[in-house]
Amino acid sequence: MKITYLAAMAGRNSMRNRRRTLLTFSAVAIVVAAIAFGQAWLGGIVHTIFDNYIRLQAGHIKIYHKAYQEKEQMLPVDLAVEGVSTMGARVARLDGVAEVSPRIRFGGLLSAGERTAFGTGLALVPETESRVMKLSGLIAEGRYLTGAERGILLGIRLAESLGVARGDTVAIITRTSRGAMSAMGFEVVGLISSGIGALDRRSFYVTLPAAHRLIGLEDSATELVVMLEDHNTSREVAREIGSVLREMGVDEWYVAVPWQGQGEFSSAVASVLVSVGIVTSIFFFVGGLTIFNTMLMSVFERTREIGMMRALGLKAGGIICLFLLEALVIASIGGVCGAVVGSGVALCLQSTGIPLGGAMENVSFPIGNVLHPRWSPRQPLYAFIFGLVMAMAAAVYPAHRASRLVPSECLRAI
Known part of the structure; x- marks a missing residue:
């Protein structure tokens, strides 16, 4: 049929x-x-x-001290990348690189009046990170950080636990790169609401120059975050950055790791x-x-x-x-x-x-x-x-x- x-x-x-x-x-x-x-x-x-x-933590590529990844959970500030200004400028000239931003991750005790809370801090360059982390879009109250001010952005749940609001002062107590104790007061300029519980409950943000004074670092960062025009080229660009580190004579201490090779992220x-x-x-x-x-x-x-x-x-x-x-x-x-x-x-x-x-x-x-x-x-x-x-x-x-x-x-x- x-x-x-x-x-x-x-x-x-x-x-x-x-x-x-x-x-x-x-x-x-x-x-x-x-x-x-x-x-x-x-x-x-x-x-x-x-x-x-990628935006908030890993970047497309991270440059950090070779011993840092093993102790990353402890947030060691003594294992820092030195000379980040020169290094960042050289990396930024590579093809495919969109942004290079130094960051310092550190832990600290935050104090406001009789209330205290432990938090995870991130020191950043406000102008660069406005294009990378885009924190300005997460501000629930107040404003974004500017320049080298001694202002602080708090996760909204962290601010509630401290009982502070915009305009209040919060003291950060932490260890310097030499192991000594250091404390500094910061004005709360804004509150962050990301909807990500871990960030809203524990995270705070300060400017990189203010963190340098607090922690005792100069032209250094615990990580140099590299953002690319295409994340699929991360391995190739990481190899090129490795060549830059060899030319600078610092490849013995520092390493460039693409996002695929970062343990926690993977x-x-x-x-x-x-x-x-x-x-x-x-x-x-x-x-x-x-x-x-x-x-x-x-x-x-x-x-x-x-x-x-x-x-x-x-x-x-x-x-x-x-x-x-x-x-x-x-x-x-x-x-x-x-x-x-x-x-x-x-x-x-x-x-x-x-x-x-x-x-x-x-x-x-x-x-x-x-x-x-x-x-x-x-x-x-x-x-x-x-x-x-x-x-x-x-x-x-x-x-x-x-x-x-x-x-x-x-x-x-x-």
Whole structure:
């Protein structure tokens, strides 16, 4: 029997029982839409976490003392990179480098009146970090740091624990690079609300010149963060920076490490990818099961119809081909509609974002207050192909089984 005749019959059958067709169509469309949007949602989570880690901590490349990474959790300020002005200027001239910013990470006891709290400090160059960390966009109250002032930005939860507000004075007590104790007062100029619990509860920010006076460093930093025009070139640029360090005669002490080689960052990315993989698998499993069950039900309830077609002379191969064509027609239309709906929702939310409120504050990954889905054309394509394959696969077994039944037995079925 010609395939064109079977295709025409499949089209008529699809329109004849509209309830059954609508059920199958809806199952495929809903699953494809959910998977298309789900992939964009998960892509947004991965991109947000990656972007926050890069901006707030890892950079695309870090230059630091070779012994620093082993003791990074202790925030040692005695293992600093010296001569960061000269080094930063030379690195900034390399192709592909967008920004070079010195930072000092240090721990300290913050005191305000009778209240105290331990915090993790980051000393920075305000002008450069306004383009790298973009803290100015996270300020909930007050203003951003400027120049070499003795101002301080506090995480909003840290400020609450200290009972301070904008304009109050906070003392920082810490160790200098020589191991002595040092203290200095700072005026609270702003409060940071990132939606990232670890930052809002423990982090504070001061200018690099003020930190130099507090810690006893001069033209030094615990790390030199390098941002690139393309993060995919990080390994190549890191090798070029290594050559610069050799030319300066400091490669014995300092090393340039791309983001892929930074232990804490690599572990975090691996954990995120594993979590995303598990959630994606659940999406596909549940979606596939839904389509499979719907198609099975649709085919099995047509036993009498199959017997009638067999009695009229339609061969077993024709039965299988007919049901596959019906599944192809319905799944194709449902898949296209689902892909369009899922992509439309993802694209709308990509620009506006999904407000998360404080839901992510206690999550170990830096996600923040707003999540923006990350849409790409392959997401609806993969979802459409998946829906089509599952619908076809679900039609094969019952159609093959039904095609082997004796016509008289099919006609007696209820």
